[in-house]
Every structure is written in C-alpha cells, then in structure tokens.
Amino acid sequence: MSATNLVHDVVGIDGRDVARFGGKAAGLARMAAMQLPVPPAFVIETSACVLRRDSGGVPPELVADVRDAMNLLEQRAGKSFAGGDGVPLLVSVRSGAQISMPGMMDTVLNLGLDVGGALRLAAACGDPGFVMDTWVRFWAMYADIVLDVDPEVLRQAVSGARDAAAASLTKQTAQAFEDTVVQHLRDEGCIAPTDPWDQLTATVEAVFDSWESRRARTYRKHHGISDDLGTAVTVQAMVFGNLGTPSGSGVAFTRDPATGHPQLYGEYLSGGQGEEVVAGTHTPTHLSAAEGEWVALVEQLTALGARLELEYRDALDIEFTVEEGVLYLLQVRPAKRTAQAALTIATQLVEDGQISVEDALQRVSIDQVAILVTPRFDQAEVDAARARGDVLTTGIAASPGHAAGVLVVDPDRAADLEAEGLPVVLVRPTTSPQDLHGMIAAQAVVTQRGGATSHAAVVSRALDKACVVGCEDIEVDLDSRTVTIGTEVFEEGVALSVDGATGEIFRGALPLGRGRDEALALETVLSWADLASRADVWRTGSDALGGNGPVTLGLVDVLAWTGRLEPFVAAVDTWVLEPSPDGAASGDVIEAETRKACADLFAQHQLPLQLRMPSLSTARARRLLDHWTALAPQQLEPLGWTGLLERCLAGVAGAVADAGRTDVAVLLAGVTTPEDLERFAELVGEQSSVEVGAVLQNAAAVFDMVGFAASGRTLWIDLPALIRSVEGRTDDLLLAPTPEGDRPDRGLSSWPLVAWLLDALPAADGPPLGVVLPASGGALATDLHSLGVRRFASSSVHAEQLRLLLAQHTHQRRSEEKDNG
Amino acid sequence: MNLPDESYAVLNGVYLRKMVTIDVLHDITAMPADEIRSVLDDLATQGMAADVGGGNWMLEQPDGVRAAIAAYDERYSDLRTSQDVLTWYERFEVLNAQFLKTLSAWQTSGSDDAALDKVLRLVDRQIKALTSFVGFVPRYQRYVDRFEAAMEKVEAGHTEWVTSLTLDSVHNVWFELHEDILTVLGRPRDVAEAEHG
Numbered sequence A: 001m002s003a004t005n006l007v008h009d010v011v012g013i014d015g016r017d018v019a020r021f022g023g024k025a026a027g028l029a030r031m032a033a034m035q036l037p038v039p040p041a042f043v044i045e046t047s048a049c050v051l052r053r054d055s056g057g058v059p060p061e062l063v064a065d066v067r068d069a070m071n072l073l074e075q076r077a078g079k080s081f082a083g084g085d086g087v088p089l090l091v092s093v094r095s096g097a098q099i100s101m102p103g104m105m106d107t108v109l110n111l112g113l114d115v116g117g118a119l120r121l122a123a124a125c126g127d128p129g130f131v132m133d134t135w136v137r138f139w140a141m142y143a144d145i146v147l148d149v150d151p152e153v154l155r156q157a158v159s160g161a162r163d164a165a166a167a168s169l170t171k172q173t174a175q176a177f178e179d180t181v182v183q184h185l186r187d188e189g190c191i192a193p194t195d196p197w198d199q200l201t202a203t204v205e206a207v208f209d210s211w212e213s214r215r216a217r218t219y220r221k222h223h224g225i226s227d228d229l230g231t232a233v234t235v236q237a238m239v240f241g242n243l244g245t246p247s248g249s250g251v252a253f254t255r256d257p258a259t260g261h262p263q264l265y266g267e268y269l270s271g272g273q274g275e276e277v278v279a280g281t282h283t284p285t286h287l288s289a290a291e292g293e294w295v296a297l298v299e300q301l302t303a304l305g306a307r308l309e310l311e312y313r314d315a316l317d318i319e320f321t322v323e324e325g326v327l328y329l330l331q332v333r334p335a336k337r338t339a340q341a342a343l344t345i346a347t348q349l350v351e352d353g354q355i356s357v358e359d360a361l362q363r364v365s366i367d368q369v370a371i372l373v374t375p376r377f378d379q380a381e382v383d384a385a386r387a388r389g390d391v392l393t394t395g396i397a398a399s400p401g402h403a404a405g406v407l408v409v410d411p412d413r414a415a416d417l418e419a420e421g422l423p424v425v426l427v428r429p430t431t432s433p434q435d436l437h438g439m440i441a442a443q444a445v446v447t448q449r450g451g452a453t454s455h456a457a458v459v460s461r462a463l464d465k466a467c468v469v470g471c472e473d474i475e476v477d478l479d480s481r482t483v484t485i486g487t488e489v490f491e492e493g494v495a496l497s498v499d500g501a502t503g504e505i506f507r508g509a510l511p512l513g514r515g516r517d518e519a520l521a522l523e524t525v526l527s528w529a530d531l532a533s534r535a536d537v538w539r540t541g542s543d544a545l546g547g548n549g550p551v552t553l554g555l556v557d558v559l560a561w562t563g564r565l566e567p568f569v570a571a572v573d574t575w576v577l578e579p580s581p582d583g584a585a586s587g588d589v590i591e592a593e594t595r596k597a598c599a600d601l602f603a604q605h606q607l608p609l610q611l612r613m614p615s616l617s618t619a620r621a622r623r624l625l626d627h628w629t630a631l632a633p634q635q636l637e638p639l640g641w642t643g644l645l646e647r648c649l650a651g652v653a654g655a656v657a658d659a660g661r662t663d664v665a666v667l668l669a670g671v672t673t674p675e676d677l678e679r680f681a682e683l684v685g686e687q688s689s690v691e692v693g694a695v696l697q698n699a700a701a702v703f704d705m706v707g708f709a710a711s712g713r714t715l716w717i718d719l720p721a722l723i724r725s726v727e728g729r730t731d732d733l734l735l736a737p738t739p740e741g742d743r744p745d746r747g748l749s750s751w752p753l754v755a756w757l758l759d760a761l762p763a764a765d766g767p768p769l770g771v772v773l774p775a776s777g778g779a780l781a782t783d784l785h786s787l788g789v790r791r792f793a794s795s796s797v798h799a800e801q802l803r804l805l806l807a808q809h810t811h812q813r814r815s816e817e818k819d820n821g
Numbered sequence B: 001m002n003l004p005d006e007s008y009a010v011l012n013g014v015y016l017r018k019m020v021t022i023d024v025l026h027d028i029t030a031m032p033a034d035e036i037r038s039v040l041d042d043l044a045t046q047g048m049a050a051d052v053g054g055g056n057w058m059l060e061q062p063d064g065v066r067a068a069i070a071a072y073d074e075r076y077s078d079l080r081t082s083q084d085v086l087t088w089y090e091r092f093e094v095l096n097a098q099f100l101k102t103l104s105a106w107q108t109s110g111s112d113d114a115a116l117d118k119v120l121r122l123v124d125r126q127i128k129a130l131t132s133f134v135g136f137v138p139r140y141q142r143y144v145d146r147f148e149a150a151m152e153k154v155e156a157g158h159t160e161w162v163t164s165l166t167l168d169s170v171h172n173v174w175f176e177l178h179e180d181i182l183t184v185l186g187r188p189r190d191v192a193e194a195e196h197g
Helices: A018-033 A046-055 A062-079 A117-127 A128-147 A149-169 A170-186 A195-209 A214-223 A275-279 A293-312 A339-351 A356-363 A366-373 A379-388 A411-419 A433-441 A456-462 A516-533 A555-561 A567-575 A582-605 A619-624 A643-659 A672-686 A699-703 A707-708 A719-726 A731-735 A742-751 A751-762 A779-784 A794-819 B004-016 B022-029 B031-046 B063-083 B083-108 B112-132 B138-155 B170-184 B190-196
Strands: A007-011 A041-044 A089-097 A107-111 A233-235 A248-254 A265-270 A316-323 A324-332 A391-394 A396-399 A402-408 A424-428 A442-449 A464-471 A474-475 A483-487 A487-491 A495-499 A504-507 A536-540 A551-554 A609-612 A663-670 A691-696 A716-720 A769-772 A792-796 B051-052 B054-059
Touching: A007 A062, A018 A041, A018 A046, A018 A089, A046 A062, A046 A195, A046 A516, A062 A195, A062 A233, A089 A195, A107 A128, A107 A195, A117 A128, A117 A170, A128 A149, A128 A170, A128 A195, A149 A170, A149 B083, A195 A233, A195 A442, A195 A707, A214 B138, A248 A293, A265 A316, A275 A366, A275 A719, A293 A316, A293 A324, A339 A356, A339 A366, A339 A516, A356 A411, A356 A516, A366 A516, A366 A794, A396 A456, A402 A411, A402 A442, A411 A424, A411 A433, A424 A433, A424 A474, A424 A495, A433 A456, A433 B170, A442 A456, A442 A495, A442 A555, A456 A464, A456 B170, A464 A495, A483 A643, A495 A794, A516 A794, A536 A769, A536 A794, A551 A555, A555 A567, A555 A582, A555 A609, A555 A719, A555 A792, A567 A582, A582 A609, A582 A643, A609 A691, A619 B031, A643 A663, A663 A716, A672 A691, A672 A707, A691 A699, A691 A707, A699 A707, A699 A719, A699 A751, A707 A716, A719 A751, A719 A769, A751 A779, A779 A792, A779 B022, A792 A794, B004 B022, B004 B031, B004 B054, B004 B063, B004 B170, B022 B031, B022 B138, B031 B051, B054 B063, B063 B170, B083 B112, B083 B170, B112 B138, B112 B170, B138 B170
Parallel strands: A402 A424, A424 A442, A442 A464, A536 A551, A536 A792, A551 A609, A609 A663, A663 A691, A691 A716, A716 A769, A769 A792
Antiparallel strands: A007 A041, A041 A233, A089 A107, A089 A233, A248 A265, A248 A316, A316 A324, A391 A504, A396 A464, A402 A495, A474 A483, A483 A487, A495 A504, B051 B054
16 A cells, blocks of 8 residues: 555554554554454554654654555545545544553644544534634644644634634634634644644644654553554544435444343434444434344444454443445443443453453453352342432442441541541531541542542542532531531431432432342352362451351350350369369360350351351450459460360350361461461361461461471461561551552562561471461552462452452462463 | 830741641741741740640630731731732632642542642742732742742652642642731631632
8 A cells, every 4th residue: 555564554464463564554454354344543653653763753654654555544434535526535543552551642633633624514504603613622632732732722712713603614713723723823833734634644643743752752661662663653544424325323332331231222412423322412212222224234234243252252341433325333332331341341242252260250350259258239129219208319339338437527627537447428518628637437438529530539438438429409507517418417427328429319328238139140250260269268367257258267256156255265264263273163264165156156157167266365255354464474475275275176166066067177376486386286186177377477477388387287376466566567557458559569579577488388398387467458469379378368348359369369370370381 | 015126927828727736837838947946836825826745736716816916907908909919819819729620530530640730830820929919929839939949859750749738838828828818807617618619
C-alpha cells in the first residue's frame, strides 16, 4: 500500500502482531479477518514512531503514504475528506502502543470538519445542532490532546458562536464559529490549523510526541519497557447513526452484565449517536423490543455476538452504529460486569467447554471476591422494607455498599461513637476535607447536596464505603442535631440503612448477611482455585467458625464460641489460688468443659481442625484471669503448668474419641526448642488419635526451624506474633487493612525478619509447614507460595480472596516460566 | 494580631485539615518537625490549638478557627477584589469540575489507564495554573511541589497516590488547595459547593 511500507490497510495485516501494529489496529484486523463489519481503517506502524524520533521529523514519504491511505478510506466509505462533494469523511485518530501506559495521547474524534464540511454534513443529516456538537467535540479534543488547551474553557468561549450556527447554519455562521475557535486558541498561545489535512498531520505527530512525553518515559523506565517499541497510529472512518434510514447507535452485551444470564442484552437509539445513549438524554429502545427494520439488524447483531464470544471466549460489550442501513461494529471488548455476573459467566463458560478451569480463575478478580463475601442486606428484608414504605428517600447512588448504623450529623460525634463500637451513618449537608475523620469512622455517608462527583462521592469511593448524595428531600439541621426527611423529623441516634448502589435510605437497621446461592457458586470456583494452587487456606481468628474450610484456632475461642468460657476460666482461677497437687475439682471442671465444647463444635463442624492449647502468657489470659498475678513465673512457660495442659488435652482426646474424628490436631503455642514439642507429644500420648503440632511464635523457635521440621510434626509459623515481637510493632496498627483499602503489605517481604524467613524457609525440609498471615498479607502469601509454602492461615474475611489470589499467582508464574522457555 | 509566616503556615495547615499530625503538617509546610512542634506548643499556650491524642492536633473552637480566618483576611483581603485573581479562580473552578468528573470516572472505571491519564493531565494543568498564581500567594508554590511529588509516585505506578487519604495524594492536595483558595477569597465552602458541586 505504501512507499515507506509503514502505512497499512487494517484488512490484511497480521492481527497477532501487536508489537508492530499496536493493540487497536490488531483488534480491528482480527475483526476484519472474521468478516465482521468494521468501518474502514489504516494504521501507521510502530516503527514509524521510532523512525521519526531518530530522524527528527516525519519523512515526506510518510506524509504522502498517509494521503494515499486517506484516499483509500474515502473510496471505501464513499465520502470525501477535506473538500469535494457529498458527505464529508470524518476520521478518528488513536494511539496504539503494544502496552497501554499513562501519558499516551488518547483519541481525537470527528477530525475532518471545516466550514464546507460542516455545511455538507448538515445537508446530509438535516440536523445543524448535531453538526455543531460534532464540530465542537472535535475542537475540544484537538485543543485538549494536540494543543494542551483546557477543553472546557474552549467550550465556554465558543458556546455563543456554536449556538448561533446551530440555530441557523450558513457559511457565515459556520465561518464565525471557526474564527471564534481559532481566536480563542490564539489567545491561549496556539496556532491552530483549520485545514483538515494539517489537523491530521498535527494529530499524528501529537501521537508520536506522546510516546516521548515525560509521563510515558517515566512509566516505561519504571516497568522496564523499551523506549524503542514506539506507538502505532490508527486512523478510522467515522460512521454516524443519524445518516439515512434505518440508522442509529447502541451498546449490546452478549450476556446480562448484572446477572451473567446468557442472552443478548442492551439498547439502541434509532437515528441517534452513541454519546446520546451514554448521556441518557434520549430514551433508547431495548434490543429485545426492536421493531421494523431493526428486527433484522438485531438478529444480525445476535449472530455476530455469538461468533465473537466463541472467538474471544468471554462475555463481550459491543458498541455498534447503523449508518444508511449498514451495521458497523465500533468496539468489542470484554464486558464490564458485576461480581455476581463475573462468577456466573466464568462457571457457565467452563460448563459450555469454552474455557478451562484455569482460565475461569482469571475471569473473577480478587476485588470481586471481596464484594461477594461482603455482607449485604438480605433481599427479602429489602423487599419487605420497600413494601412497608420504609424507603425514606432515594438520592444519587455515589458509592456502592450496604450499611446500617445510627444517624449522626457531626463528624466529631461520628468518630466518638465509632470508637465506642457503634456503627454510624453520617448525614451531612455536604462534606469537605474537614469532615474526613467522621467519614472514615462512619459505615455510610449521606449528603443533602452534591452530585456523583462531589467530595463526599469521591472520598467515599476512595474509602470503599457506601455513599448516597444529592438527597433533595433531606434537610440537615446541625444545631438541633436533626434530619428532616419529607415531613418527618429524625433525631441523632435513630437507626438508618443505606444502599449505596440504589441510593435508597431505609428506616431502621436492615440485617446484613451473605446470599446462600452466591456462597455455593463462589465455593465451586474457589475449590478450582485450591486445585490450581495446591494450597490449603485455613481460617483463624474468632470468626473462623462462621465459614467453611479447615480451621486453626485457640481452644479458648472454641470455649467462647460454645458458651463455656466462663466456667472454664472460673475453674482455672480457683486452681491458681489452691495449688493442690492435681487440682482435682478444678481439673475435673476444666476437662469436662473442654470435652463438651469440643463435642458441640464437632457436631456442627466436620472440617479439619487444629486447636491451639491455652497459653497463660498472653494478654488475653491476663485479661480473663482474676488471679493471673498469683501465677508463678514458670507457670507462664508453654509447658510450665502441665497439670492444666493435661486436663485440657484429656478433654479434647475424649471428645475426639467420642466423635470418632481422625482430623484433629492439638498445637502448643510459644515453644522455643524441638525438645519442648517432644515433651508436649509425650503429654498427649502416642496412642492418641490426635495429631501433635506447634505454633512458632518467637525468634528462637524460628531460628531453629530446621530442627523443628525434622520432628515431622505439624508446624505453624505465627507471623503476626513474630512481627509483633521482633519488629516491635503492633500488627493491628500496621497490618490491618487501612480505611481506604491501601495495601500496606506491599513492603512486608522486605522487613528484616520476613526477609530472613523467606531465605531460610527452603531449608526446612519436612511435612507441610503452615504460615499464619497478618491481616492483609496477600503479597507476602504469594512470595511464600513461590518458595513452596502450601499451607496458610488467614483471618476469615480474607480467606476467600487469598484462595483466588494464590491460584492466580500460580497461573502467572506458570506463564512466566513458559515465556522464559 | 500579626502572625509570623511560620506560625501562620502551621495554623493554616491545622485549619485546612482539621485534625492533623505533625508528619502531615511537615508535608503541608515543608518545615522541620521540631519547628512545627514548637509553633504548635505556642498555639496551644495561646488557647488556639490542642493535642487531642494519638498525635493529632486540632484548632480550638472558636479562638483557633477565628485566628486562622483572621490571618487569611489580613493577608489576602486585597486580593479579593483583584480581577486577575477572580479570573484565575474562575478557571480554577472549571478545572475543579473537570478534575472531580475525571477522578470519579477513573474510580468507577476499574483503574483504566486512559481514565487515569485524563486525571493526570488535569493535574498538569493545575500545576501550570498554580505557577502563574504564586505571584499572588507565594506559599502556593508548596502546592506545586506537593502535586509534583504525588505525581511522581503515581507515574512510577503507585496509583494509591491518586486518592489515598493517608498519603499526601493528588486528591488530598487538590481538596486542600480548594479549601485554601476559597478561604483566601473569603467565600464559605458550602456556597461554593452548591454552585459547583
């Protein structure tokens, strides 16, 4: 096609050669190869970018080649660029690097209008208002992207001239508009060409320049991407949904993006442009309600959608336009979807044999799992509340999430109440940076004024917190601490519920929980994840028994969970004060309570269980025992009070024998040497069906990790406890998820102790070694997994995310290994 | 009352952020921590600021807040009638509306690079606009520096520096600047948000 061999029709280029043609053109080539209807386009390949940089300018041959390519577009589209008769050819100009990066020029649309072109386009579509909007849009994008002039200021400066030309489009009004634009740009210090050919050249140059922008260079440097890759430029004919009949634009999803249900879903606007569908200024027609000539078009779209799904093996979002009765696909990409839909689509594609289980695990994100496990309002309760008329008002849904709490109008009081453990809904006229502490403390934020881009909305999204803004029915009175909704007055302290996705504010506190069906579907996907990662994720912490999956936790937690902690603690306290040799009476109570607690637990929980024996040296023991100070120092040692330990072990063993369980282990926490562990094993007794293990919580034990591993027993490294003691930091402060969802675990692997551990672990040869993770130890878990650790314990709320994360990490490592040969 | 510049910088930092640590005040003012501490101690002695625990400082109501606003009045009331300043502010609001819109678009896009790029381009424009404004309010150079520092992090791929509330992120700096310029012009926040929010 060209003298330089740098400019190519997208029909016929290799759609797999993303390095040469960039992602956009490669995608178009793939679609063209499938005989899909795409508007004609050509690409200037990436090496032109490098050539221009090295030779210091665009070679004249390249300009000539672009002219030839434009002539071909004119023929294909049956339109003429910059002059001539009939419908003017307008084009989009896009950058297309192999890897997308910040700093790259995005897109200029509608390039090709001048005074004559505007008049001819108006004659073709009969809508001068549309022509002027198209033209303004071009200049705004050209100003923004090519000239770096604020597009909004330009829009404001030319709005009068635009309105005059839209009211009566003549050569004079069009010229006046163009003059106004040029003058404004001159005032901003730019010389703006009005000839579309010059505009095209300048835009292509701007794309190449953007490759050299400081931001793109920084990004490449940081990510080790070569500066010599260059970017391609894709130029494509624009089609218009308001030329001829039938015409129109729309968006189709191959599956319902809310539920994942496999059925073509979407809408179109007859005689309208895509942006009108997006802007919501016109009411579109649902694809399933198509009439007349649109019925055949929708059938065509359905068939194309099915073919595309087979090619892309994913649910897709298809932007389309019909011009003069011809259907064009403008963009095809994986569809955005809700967390629920992501799960459904992934499992259905596996059932349909379109993707493997490994692929399915890449189709659900960690964030989506987080959403799926986040408690939500029970749908039946929501329906009932709506039926009761408990929806007090509906504002603008600004940040999704369900939350209930007490009404508070002052950020300081919100922070105080939260500190007391009370969930709070903060209701404000508007929010400002001075309200941040209250917003962080609140479960949900509601404002009287402001839109989806207000401070409250932006901050709530950053905080990942439910937020509803622009509740016009609400009147907040800060002095009287009341909120009037409609005619009803609510005082601070009354319960409200907020749905940040629908914008509804409910009376009262709606119960929060997890949907049963969703939990089952999620478990299916996560069981695939476990197979892929070959990892065991155990739950730990006080809420571990709420989920399903193996559990490792303290006997004290089990006693608390079964309501038997009080008599147990009382018996220990008595025994402390009456140190009779065997503490017969107290010991009997301790053994009996332990046995009953375990029996209750086994009756409800069939999954593998590892129980940490009580340790008297913990802050919790000190808090629980009234007579803790009467304990002899040596009793605080892990094996310092064997009498107590023996009775606890006897209780566990009895319950295990009664239930016939073979998957229960007892763990000794705080051991220092492998000999401690062997003494503990003797206490348990070799005949017992209970497995024996240890939790390593101090540096001395971890330094002898190899020696412990040689014992062949179950071992856990309790990382939060280690970090607490070795690094001298409190793990809940540093390692708990921060309010806005930052990931403070990023640097964890570089902490001295953790770094040492990562070095030393491979030497510990033996049965599976488990690691108890800190609250947000995701990145650390993948590092450990790379070293061969396959057993993790995580807080219950993070367990599901961790399971998927480990599977995705395994997949990524495999692909990297494949790439490296 | 004539506050020295250092005292004003600290007082203003506490005023703009309401509840603030010395670390954050260091980000805001670029003053050494011990100097900040001594200014805060002075303010506390005068009953204008208080350590409310956890290393957080707040202004005392009403004396501290009054002093902060009085300091603005004293320093900037001349600017409030300057046509250049008002024109600059109008441009600020145009940029601000675009910034909020693009930031929301980025937040709801699932971290789309093109959406992030739009945010960053607006910050570039804000930096340019601020550079032309430091003649009026010299301390605004600090906002330029802070924007540049945050952008450097974002450009290196640390996108938490866009909206994080605990870092001196682009978003934090922008909102603080907004609060600041409104107070410079003597306009209450609520009115401005109703007009532009």
